[in-house]
Amino acid sequence: xFDDSARRLKNLCNLRNLRIALINLRIANMKPAGIYxxxxxxxxxxxxxxxxxxxxxxxxxxxxxxxxxxxxxxxxVVDTPQTVxxxxxxxxxxxxxxxxxxxxxxxxxxxxxxxxxxxxVTTEINPGSVTKETxxxxxxxxxxxxxxxxxxxxxxxxxxLGRCHSAEDTRRTFHxxxxxxxxxxSFDLIAGLPGQTMAGWRRNLDEAFALAPEHxxxxxLEVHQGTPLANHIxxxxxxxxxxxxxxxxxxxxxxxxxxxxxxxxxxxNLCLPGLESRHNTKYWTAAPYYGxxxxxxxxxxxxxxxxxxxxxxxxxxxxxSGCTPIVDETRLSEVDRRAEAVFLGLRMMQGLSFAEFSRVxxxxxxxxxxxxxxxxxxxxxxxxxGDLLKLTRxxxxxxxxxxAAFV
Ligand code: SF4
Numbered sequence: 001x002f003d004d005s006a007r008r009l010k011n012l013c014n015l016r017n018l019r020i021a022l023i024n025l026r027i028a029n030m031k032p033a034g035i036y037x038x039x040x041x042x043x044x045x046x047x048x049x050x051x052x053x054x055x056x057x058x059x060x061x062x063x064x065x066x067x068x069x070x071x072x073x074x075x076x077v078v079d080t081p082q083t084v085x086x087x088x089x090x091x092x093x094x095x096x097x098x099x100x101x102x103x104x105x106x107x108x109x110x111x112x113x114x115x116x117x118x119x120x121v122t123t124e125i126n127p128g129s130v131t132k133e134t135x136x137x138x139x140x141x142x143x144x145x146x147x148x149x150x151x152x153x154x155x156x157x158x159x160x161l162g163r164c165h166s167a168e169d170t171r172r173t174f175h176x177x178x179x180x181x182x183x184x185x186s187f188d189l190i191a192g193l194p195g196q197t198m199a200g201w202r203r204n205l206d207e208a209f210a211l212a213p214e215h216x217x218x219x220x221l222e223v224h225q226g227t228p229l230a231n232h233i234x235x236x237x238x239x240x241x242x243x244x245x246x247x248x249x250x251x252x253x254x255x256x257x258x259x260x261x262x263x264x265x266x267x268x269n270l271c272l273p274g275l276e277s278r279h280n281t282k283y284w285t286a287a288p289y290y291g292x293x294x295x296x297x298x299x300x301x302x303x304x305x306x307x308x309x310x311x312x313x314x315x316x317x318x319x320x321s322g323c324t325p326i327v328d329e330t331r332l333s334e335v336d337r338r339a340e341a342v343f344l345g346l347r348m349m350q351g352l353s354f355a356e357f358s359r360v361x362x363x364x365x366x367x368x369x370x371x372x373x374x375x376x377x378x379x380x381x382x383x384x385x386g387d388l389l390k391l392t393r394x395x396x397x398x399x400x401x402x403x404a405a406f407v
Pocket of ligand 1: 091
């Protein structure tokens with residue numbers, strides 16, 4: 001009798017140790033996490049924007065920062081959060097925050113999470129929204145990367161987009177960033193604007209490359225229903241964007257960037273060697289990221305995604321009343337995870353490894369998606385190179401059609 005109990009106890013202990021060992025192994029295998037903090041305020045609303053953002057007021061920003069601190073400090077959504085090696089302030093216009101507010105938020109993150117000493121800390125910055133002194137203060141707080149919303153260097157195009165800055169503001173703020181010690185700056189550029197010509201786009205590229213940012217994100221304009229821009233186009237106030245011309249602009253951008261030594265590492269992103277956005281890369285490589293603030297999204301790196309309340313006032317009310325701001329949660333099935341691995345992984349121009357897919361999912365990517373892969377290869381949208389499956393340039397332009405097959 002005693003022997004039986006002792007054996008059972010020993011087996012239980014072994015089982016428990018095995019489980020702990022497996023959990024530790026899983027944690028050790030997981031990639032470091034990123035923190036995303038959403039700042040939902042802007043000075044004015046751009047005509048194409050459908051982001052979760054509202055008008056800036058000092059009082060609302062102060063209340064919102066306090067709500068964010070409460071959310072970060074009381075956050076228990078993941079039992080064993082990963083070490084954090086990127087922090088990203090996005091929006092909206094995070095550069096409307098004071099340096100004191102940014103410091104308060106960073107302190108809350110450092111208190112709640114283990115942050116790597118070499119963490120990439122990015123803030124989005126809108127031209128003309130921030131002084132030289134504030135940028136220097138951001139830099140001294142450890143912000144070491146700026147994502148800079150240039151969009152276009154043509155003042156008429158900026159006005160048509162409802163942007164509240166000029167091309168000169170962009171140049172000036174860029175030089176302020178350099179003076180403040182920012183050595184890792186990314187520009188956002190938008191191609192395919194209503195009325196934009198190829199000559200105009202090439203002038204934009206001349207201006208952007210003359211400033212030599214370390215990173216470039218470029219987007220083809222999307223017209224979202226319900227935005228002022230959609231109405232302008234519907235009523236003929238602005239011409240409908242020309243999709244074929246936008247595709248040519250994409251090609252021109254890639255050629256120009258390659259000639260200047262930039263690497264095209266993701267469908268919409270280019271960088272000087274080694275200066276990929278470490279934070280954004282997490283979104284495409286199934287690394288965990290934890291989002292804070294209204295409309296922020298999160299992923300635990302395995303099978304769980306969740307999203308916060310989108311409306312800023314409702315978000316602050318939920319935090320004030322001690323409720324979780326999470327309003328949506330998805331458990332990914334094995335099938336979902338495989339599909340995500342394909343359509344997110346294919347965004348990276350280096351391609352998706354057949355061997356890695358098989359190691360993670362115990363399945364053969366070629367067999368699982370045989371028909372779609374054959375169809376896209378014949379259409380010239382994907383190519384296989386050794387162990388890698390990649391989008392071609394044409395595939396990068398038509399990526400939504402490729403990805404739809406895997407969703
Ligand atoms: S600055 Fe960005 S977030 Fe703000 S309104 Fe313009 S596009 Fe939207």
